């Protein structure tokens with residue numbers, strides 16, 4: 001069982017901010033000290049580039065960099081050649097959208113859903129507009145995307161299906177198994193946005209059997225500025241490289257006329273990568289595995305149940321996702337705008353911020369879910385992670401009632 | 409009552425019992441109107457004005473959002489009704505100064521001075537100004553957006 005109080009000791013953020021109640025890990029998680037120390041070590045002890053030059057130090061760092069890739073590959077049950085480092089989930093998805101343009105035919109279509117984060121919707125909307133092909137949007141049914149509705153949208157002209165694994169407002173998990181059977185049958189590509197899944201549960205990419213899977217390190221105890229993009233080896237040859245430059249090319253092959261690309265993962269990692277971040281993220285993955293992904297998932301589900309139980313006693317709180325197994329709580333306080341609840345003004349200094357309770361307000365970069373699924377202009381989201389405990393929830397609930405009393 | 413508390417009370421009153429706020433306008437074609445959004449927090453206002461001989465003879469708004477946005481909309485309608493375009497523009501300009509902590513003509517305003525405190529909360533500037541800004545663009549001739 002997870003002991004959040006022990007885990008809190010791993011994070012200097014809590015020492016430096018003793019009253020912090022951090023309930024915004026779905027936006028970005030905190031980073032344990034050992035991960036920060038790894039970044040420091042790289043800069044202070046063995047700063048050098050990778051795969052360039054032949055010094056002992058450079059070789060060591062190259063080995064560590066590839067070691068990190070291996071750790072991450074093992075974690076997701078896949079081969080290191082299928083793990084590509086990018087800047088973020090956003091960059092990963094945009095890159096894929098550009099690397100398949102040449103595969104578009106006049107009758108192609110792309111399948112997405114109306115519960116995607118903007119980063120898994122806008123690149124596809126743009127691609128469809130610019131190439132004059134159909135964008136098929138699967139609509140949520142009872143606040144979740146049903147795999148059957150996705151399957152019904154896919155046909156032999158579908159180029160790619162782009163779908164979240166866990167949604168970033170509601171927190172529901174999409175059942176990907178039947179979807180991937182269909183995409184594999186029809187030889188359609190499947191991209192899964194795992195930004196909200198990978199931090200919270202065991203993700204087995206062999207089992208999921210998709211073509212692309214995206215992760216943001218900063219949401220899972222890792223550094224900012226690093227994304228992991230899984231590219232199934234079976235599609236590598238179909239894709240255009242994202243960028244052209246150093247390290248993605250066999251150096252001696254470059255002539256005035258042509259060059260030879262390396263194979264994956266190098267093909268997709270032109271230029272000097274985020275070395276410190278990659279090394280650090282290997283440490284994050286080890287850290288999470290030491291706690292155990294199943295333990296993490298159970299902890300979040302249990303703490304959410306505790307929260308829902310308390311919140312449902314407040315009849316002025318509207319909860320949108322009481323029942324699903326996630327660490328996300330999407331809610332509104334009746335009669336109180338999210339802005340008034342969150343941020344201090346000269347009218348009220350009783351807000352979440354005033355008690356160092358960090359949650360998220362607004363549209364969470366997902367206006368489709370807000371507008372078409374929840375039909376709300378804005379809401380509040382508390383998100384639970386490994387370091388959260390009952391006290392964080394108690395403080396949240398008590399502040400909600402204080403805020404309500406200011407405005408009722 | 410301390411000045412801040414008084415301001416707070418007046419703003420709360422306008423928030424809870426807004427003036428000239430409607431849920432819909434039936435005879436839209438008699439008005440100039442424009443919608444504005446505060447994307448960060450979901451504030452949304454639509455302002456309607458009736459201009460006769462360069463005078464704002466009627467002003468209404470539809471809105472939802474935070475206390476500052478809604479009360480500022482209510483106070484704005486009171487401050488700008490029956491003003492000429494020039495007077496309205498002058499007031500809007502001075503209100504902008506008022507909420508950003510720049511010297512302004514205090515004699516121009518009644519309830520609007522309650523918003524002086526906004527100068528210390530720049531994150532809420534947009535909430536306070538959104539409805540005023542909309543009138544400014546309406547009298548300039550932008551409409552039906």
Ligand SMILES: Cc1ncc(COP(=O)(O)O)c(C=O)c1O
Pocket residue numbers: 026027088089090091117119120164166167168193194195196216365
């Ligand atoms: C489901 C989902 N997809 C994509 C993203 C974008 O991630 P990033 O900002 O790290 O690129 C997020 C982050 O908020 C997310 O929750």
